[in-house]
Amino acid sequence: EAPPPMRALLARSCWRRVRERAASEARYVWHRRQGYSLTSLRRSPPLILLAAWHTYGVWLAFCAIVCMAGNTFLSWYIGWYGKVPTEGSSDDSGFPYQCFFAIFFRSWLLVHVTSE
Structure with a gap:
């Protein structure tokens, strides 16, 4: 039986090294992960920044929704107020x-509900 070509041997050894390195990194991560608790994660500066960023994002989304709702209410108000002169009045003074x-x-x- 002929020996395997050199390229095949190199590929096998390369994949073997990749598997060994991945396994050693997985073991390292597993052992390092065992030392974490929720209290230590809460004090982690990157997670504090991430929480602040998400709080900021939620606040921006809330402000955008409030602005869009205000714009919708204002357009309804303008549309409704635009119909006032065209609709008939209930008495002879001409004011509806x-x-x-x-x-x-x-x-x-609207003011009462939004002030709550």
Whole structure:
């Protein structure tokens, strides 16, 4: 039987070294991981920065949602107030009291709910 070619021997030895190194690194990580607890992780500066970053991201998302909701409410208010002169009034003075008080109550309700 002929000996295996040199290239095949080199490939086998290379893969053997890769497997041995991966196994030794896995053992090292496993032993190092055993020393961690939640209290030590809470004091870790990278995790504190990561928590602060996520808090900042959640705050930005909340602010964006509030701004979009405010924009939607404002566009509804402008659209509704734009219909006031075109709708008929309930008396001879020409001022639509029902629409005025509906808009007034809606604005008061919006301010009251958002101030809570």
